[in-house]
Amino acid sequence: MNDKPIQPVLKETLSALLDHEAGKVDALELRRLARALEQDPELLLSYQRYTLASAAMRGETFSPGADFLGRVQQAIASDTATPASERALQKPWLKMAGQWAVAVVAIWWAQTQQVSDPRNVPVGADASAAIEVEDHNTLGSTTHNRSINPRVLTVSAGHSAASKVNPTKVNSSQLDPSQLNASKRGQSKLQGGECIVAEHLPADGTLRRLQLPEGYVLCQMDQDRQRCHSVSASVACYVP
Amino acid sequence: MLQIVMSDDHCETVADELPQQQGELSDSARADWELVKLVQQGHKRSFDLLVIKYQSRVLAIAYRFVKDHGESQDVAQEAFVKAYRALEGFRGDSAFYTWLYRITVNTAKNYLQARKRRPQSHLALDDDEQFSDHIEALQELETPETRLIRDQLKRVIDETVDGLSEELRSAISMREFDGMSYEEIAEALDCPIGTVRSRIFRAREIIDEKIKQFMQ
Numbered sequence: 001m002n003d004k005p006i007q008p009v010l011k012e013t014l015s016a017l018l019d020h021e022a023g024k025v026d027a028l029e030l031r032r033l034a035r036a037l038e039q040d041p042e043l044l045l046s047y048q049r050y051t052l053a054s055a056a057m058r059g060e061t062f063s064p065g066a067d068f069l070g071r072v073q074q075a076i077a078s079d080t081a082t083p084a085s086e087r088a089l090q091k092p093w094l095k096m097a098g099q100w101a102v103a104v105v106a107i108w109w110a111q112t113q114q115v116s117d118p119r120n121v122p123v124g125a126d127a128s129a130a131i132e133v134e135d136h137n138t139l140g141s142t143t144h145n146r147s148i149n150p151r152v153l154t155v156s157a158g159h160s161a162a163s164k165v166n167p168t169k170v171n172s173s174q175l176d177p178s179q180l181n182a183s184k185r186g187q188s189k190l191q192g193g194e195c196i197v198a199e200h201l202p203a204d205g206t207l208r209r210l211q212l213p214e215g216y217v218l219c220q221m222d223q224d225r226q227r228c229h230s231v232s233a234s235v236a237c238y239v240p
Numbered sequence: 241m242l243q244i245v246m247s248d249d250h251c252e253t254v255a256d257e258l259p260q261q262q263g264e265l266s267d268s269a270r271a272d273w274e275l276v277k278l279v280q281q282g283h284k285r286s287f288d289l290l291v292i293k294y295q296s297r298v299l300a301i302a303y304r305f306v307k308d309h310g311e312s313q314d315v316a317q318e319a320f321v322k323a324y325r326a327l328e329g330f331r332g333d334s335a336f337y338t339w340l341y342r343i344t345v346n347t348a349k350n351y352l353q354a355r356k357r358r359p360q361s362h363l364a365l366d367d368d369e370q371f372s373d374h375i376e377a378l379q380e381l382e383t384p385e386t387r388l389i390r391d392q393l394k395r396v397i398d399e400t401v402d403g404l405s406e407e408l409r410s411a412i413s414m415r416e417f418d419g420m421s422y423e424e425i426a427e428a429l430d431c432p433i434g435t436v437r438s439r440i441f442r443a444r445e446i447i448d449e450k451i452k453q454f455m456q
Contacts, residue, residue, distance in 0.1 A: 015441040027274075030278060044289075056393050056397050057397055058417070068295050069291050076321055
């Protein structure tokens with residue numbers, strides 16, 4: 001997160017933009033805003049809230065959801081406009097799946113909170129162990145590692161791509177970047193929801209829906225379950 | 241004539257169906273064009289502003305075809321990605337939204353075709369259709385939960401607006417409730433346009449603080 005205060009002048013430009021006054025805004029001012037948008041995600045959030053407020057004041061119905069922009073950004077970053085079922089088969093990480101045994105875990109980001117869903121019983125993982133998260137930003141331009149201390153709950157064990165798909169197991173997924181970003185900003189936006197998870201089997205590339213408990217996100221774990229990889233866009237989580 | 245440059249073979253070329261070139265772009269279309277130019281110059285994040293602006297409409301269009309909440313989100317997402325990829329070839333011969341609308345319609349049709357399904361809606365490709373019926377579709381998409389949140393948020397905003405100073409309340413009300421342009425507001429309030437812009441922004445900032453609290 002960028003901790004620097006957002007320059008009010010930029011937000012004022014955003015406000016004018018919302019009111020369709022950008023055509024009358026100085027070109028330099030717009031370019032300055034455009035540059036700032038590349039560096040400061042808070043500006044986009046402000047614009048989203050301005051839009052939301054504007055729609056609410058006019059009595060208009062809400063937009064698709066807070067994560068929609070993240071999905072679009074993620075898809076653009078992955079340069080995929082093909083249907084999700086086809087996308088699932090084109091992902092580089094699917095090729096890597098043969099090298100990794102993939103486990104799908106749900107991560108409880110807020111350690112202090114209690115598990116409310118009795119279906120999710122902690123299995124195997126050390127709840128206090130830090131997990132390295134390989135974190136790609138939503139446009140894929142930077143990558144860095146960071147440590148988090150999540151409580152790890154195993155939802156299902158993984159297996160290699162060479163084996164048959166077991167319908168009781170989910171064998172690939174990754175973090176929803178919009179949720180990841182939200183957590184990075186220290187906001188409590190992590191929510192459960194319905195996720196579409198691309199199956200590994202190249203022959204059919206079927207999708208399945210997975211109900212994600214409140215407060216959990218999905219990630220793709222490597223074999224020793226010490227690293228969580230958020231690498232591409234085949235999981236879409238819908239906040240109910 | 242509008243050209244849709246698509247790398248996706250599934251996307252139809254709809255140039256022949258396009259309406260005549262609009263003589264004068266609206267303020268909204270001009271603002272979009274400024275953003276498009278920024279994206280074309282390499283400021284990729286500027287596209288996000290267009291996504292935020294049009295996501296509801298695009299979702300509504302998609303929903304009218306596929307009649308499924310989840311699928312319409314997929315189609316809407318795909319439409320934006322296609323638009324982004326084709327944006328380099330967009331020359332502003334028509335409004336960005338007109339262009340985006342066609343892409344969305346074609347994406348939805350292709351989506352259904354790929355699944356051997358027939359469209360649930362037969363949209364007429366005219367300008368009125370672009371701007372009117374999305375409201376109805378969005379209402380269909382609403383769940384009791386989102387409706388409740390919307391009502392609560394509306395209440396929070398209304399209370400905040402009521403508590404604003406007279407000058408801020410007048411400016412934001414004229415803009416949001418009456419749909420007046422900055423120029424019209426400046427004339428009505430007898431003050432410079434820059435002052436109107438500043439007052440509307442300050443009002444939004446106060447409202448925004450309340451929204452942030454509400455969302456938390």
